[in-house]
Amino acid sequence: MAGVSVATVSHVMNNTGRFSKETELKVKQVIKDSGFVFNNAARSLKSSSSHTIGLILPNINNPFFANIASIVESYTFEHDYALFVCNTNNSADKEKQYFKKLDSMQVDGIIVISCQKEIVDDIVQRNIPIILIDRTPTNNMNLTIIASDAEEGIYQETKTLINKGCRNLVFISSFLSTYTNSNRSNSFIKALKESNIEINDEQIIHLPQGESIITTETAIVEYINSGNTIDGIICTSDNQAIGAIAGLKQLGLKVPEDVKIFGFDNTLQSQISTPTISTIERYPTIIGQTAAEVLMDSINKKEVNPYYEIKCSIIERQSTN
């Protein structure tokens, strides 16, 4: 349409090679007028770079993950990349299928919050950067890791409750991702042992599948009705804390007077609950931002560290006062 060859058009579009100012203007005008949009599939085929990245996470409904997704999206958009979002629903199988799918989509890199215990290193055929958030695979791979020190947070929480005089502590473990949960419960156990407080298996409560407010409420009521006493609860989500408070209320126990409770993730719910809930802030925005930056640097062949750690903060509110 501009009366020039495809080669020249390509040069103008990508600002490569040489062309006259006149040609450039004419080509750009035609592109604008005709609404021409280049075919990314062809570009990708030729250049083996698709200008897309993949984000694999358990569930976009979880605000913690949604926060990460949001910041990753905003960073990738700035860099003219498009983002595939992949929910695994904590299924290792679905996660593997998505790795393969993203591979076939020629994504230039992947950020993953994995639900697998081990990530095998031939998970993608092409040699693209993979950033792992908040999981440290037992096998050693050439992946970049963005770690959150939530285990340290759990440890500090437990210590805090012990210092406040709690001796009958309970740890609530979600039914999902046993890998993460076992690391976290180990921090709980470690803190108790260091203070020479005895602990038995029942004190680690594994929730059944279901809505965690309800399941926690039920679990706490059952636990106490079975003759156990409680004066402190460490939760692995704020919703669990809300459920726990409801369960205790049902039994006439007061928070924080009778039982002190820690939640997890500093969600809006923890801030507006009555009582307000002490919790851990994991800074998902910083985690996501770091992951996106590191991935983009990796894609652009810059040197990146193999390991980044994002510190948590404990936020004390009414539920542990």
Add this chain to the structure above:
Amino acid sequence: MAGVSVATVSHVMNNTGRFSKETELKVKQVIKDSGFVFNNAARSLKSSSSHTIGLILPNINNPFFANIASIVESYTFEHDYALFVCNTNNSADKEKQYFKKLDSMQVDGIIVISCQKEIVDDIVQRNIPIILIDRTPTNNMNLTIIASDAEEGIYQETKTLINKGCRNLVFISSFLSTYTNSNRSNSFIKALKESNIEINDEQIIHLPQGESIITTETAIVEYINSGNTIDGIICTSDNQAIGAIAGLKQLGLKVPEDVKIFGFDNTLQSQISTPTISTIERYPTIIGQTAAEVLMDSINKKEVNPYYEIKCSIIERQSTN
């Protein structure tokens, strides 16, 4: 590697043409052993179908949108499609850029929760189906629309409060998407007028930019301190309702005794707040599911209706009792 031509491999992979059982097994074995992943860019270039779809929405951090995204993802995954998720942050400009980007990515279809008043019909060059959620553009286009009757919900809420004796009502309008907000405030106004209740502009409170709990709290306090009286509030988010309750509490007013309040979207917060908050359930899951189904049908050249409406329900809790 299997000792056959590429054509035969292609036939086996796509189950097209004819080939011997023996060849099929051999080829499949080699594919498995070598971890071969086909190049979607090439397939897409050839077939002009990428097996991807795009989802454009204001912000994945909003649970309502996250719910929609989640169900759309799950549906598309089932159909072996990958999903681009695009946040517009309510910027019409970013939305347009994403339309173009998705077009160049050769997506097979787009679901959009738009923040534009009008969607121009040459927004994408290629003739692909576009599903519009919860927005009815003023210009007439050949788009499929999934509508939520939230306006009717607002109308019913207002009527409900009037029937309960409220006469000094206020409508809280978020600072975003004026298009949607004006439709909603019109429903509020309509209900008041039908009951011959006078209304002035001040009763429609437009929040400034910022975290809606805080901004609403401030706005309500200011409104009352300016000498206005309130006995009912219609909010356009549950967080606004939480902020309103906080503001009223600050001034010594009780909910629902002194002021009755409706929230929006039946979030977890509305369920756990004290008092619990009456709200509207818009069924994001059904909206998302419908959008995904209709889009997939459209892509597969099935006939679909141009318009679907998902009904809302009003949920009454303590805040309006």
Add this chain to the structure above:
DNA sequence: TTGTACGCGTTATCAC
């Protein structure tokens, strides 16, 4: 039942 050859839209190389 299998193989050959072409074309999809783009970029890179090289000739003019």
Add this chain to the structure above:
DNA sequence: GTGATAACGCGTACAA
């Protein structure tokens, strides 16, 4: 400063 052309990997028509 510009244009012709090969190559990217896949799907398919047609030939064998």
